[in-house]
Amino acid sequence: MKQSPAQAEPLAAVDVGKLRKVKARELAVRFAFGAAISVVAGLVSLATNPTAGGMFLAFPAILPATITLIERKESTAQTVHDVQGAVLGALGLMVFALVARAGLERTGSPAALLAAGGAWAGASVLAYVVVEKIRRRMRSVSGEGNS
């Protein structure tokens, strides 16, 4: 029985070898974006209030650099896939914020941020698995319909 490309592709995989292809310049660009948006968030917070500055903690600062690099190295189609993943990651940011708020209100400890980071990972990966399984099922049903 033949598998469709979507079925053949693993749901998630780790390839440590890909790290060898990462150039120092690409990391420098990302570092600069991360540093710059941190300064912007800090300045907005100082100029207005922490809530306004806090919005910039979820600004899509890294995404433009990432998808520009992916487009250059791979294809526009791959950038679309990356942004589709980012939608779910961004929803996970809301979970991060809600868990961080609850944790900070209860404990006041920086450890609440680690719990929030874990909540982001859990919520994002769960959303990805659910959405991806639905997408693959729909593609396989439409593929069977066409054959």
Place this chain on the structure above:
Amino acid sequence: MQDVASLALKALNGGLFVVGFALLGEMLQPKRFSGLFSAAPSIALANLLVIVLAKGAGEGIASVRGMVVGGFAFALGCLAGLPVLRRHGAMRGSLVICATWLVLAAVGYRVLVL
């Protein structure tokens, strides 16, 4: 002076966390999965750690309140940018994502503070 030191620490921390999450994302496949890390809480973790340690939980709580609005605007910005990305590429798609984020975050902030 304390504000300048705090900003410098946030910048350094922010850059390092972003690089760390980016390396993690580079290792993962397929792209839809690694894309989660394009919206990782790297800047949030880096900055909130400094905020909570330097100024206490109160300012951290106020910051994450704004982050809920930012995260929502991020997700909708990505959805708005996808068709432009498909047709016109990464540069214009990025512009739409960031512009949509700015508009939605401004509206969300007005709703949040009023």
